[in-house]
């Protein structure tokens with residue numbers, strides 16, 4: 001190959017790399033999961049209902065774990081962006097369908113920033129001075145963590161051998177799950193980043209990070225307080 005041809009080949013490869021990078025950036029910038037508005041129900045309490053799944057089971061990333069948010073009509077949206085009313089106590093209910101992965105940082109095994117320090121798991125409520133100071137780091141499937149609101153809740157996973165596990169989202173309550181409920185308090189309007197702190201990405205991602213862990217709509221998102 002002559003010097004000219006070699007130079008042309010290098011330029012071609014370079015152009016292809018730039019092009020591929022451009023396509024990736026464009027796809028990243030266009031990825032805008034929808035937002036779900038949480039409003040007060042008939043009981044006057046705004047309730048955010050989430051579910052977590054170990055693998056979505058559909059779409060471009062069927063093997064990625066994900067959060068879903070319930071709309072007021074009961075349907076599920078695969079997103080991690082939602083709007084909560086400002087200066088309000090918001091009830092949060094998480095239907096947790098994934099198995100236990102475990103935390104790398106035990107700090108996130110401790111529920112924090114909850115109204116009255118109260119958390120309910122399935123039918124058991126622990127409050128105030130009785131609150132479990134910290135959960136074993138092995139139990140968490142995901143966390144619901146909003147650093148800007150100083151809120152973090154470890155979400156205890158279902159047992160690995162639990163029968164009737166969910167494989168395709170949205171899961172329904174006949175599938176094996178844990179129900180985790182708590183109240184948080186919102187303040188002034190603003191946009192708050194939130195994420196899961198369990199490195200829960202599937203095989204192929206280094207140490208469970210990357211992939212869904214860095215993608216809005218899967219394991220991180222935004223709480224818009226309005």
Ligand SMILES: [Cu+2]
Pocket residue numbers: 065141142143196197198199200219
């Ligand atoms: Cu997670």
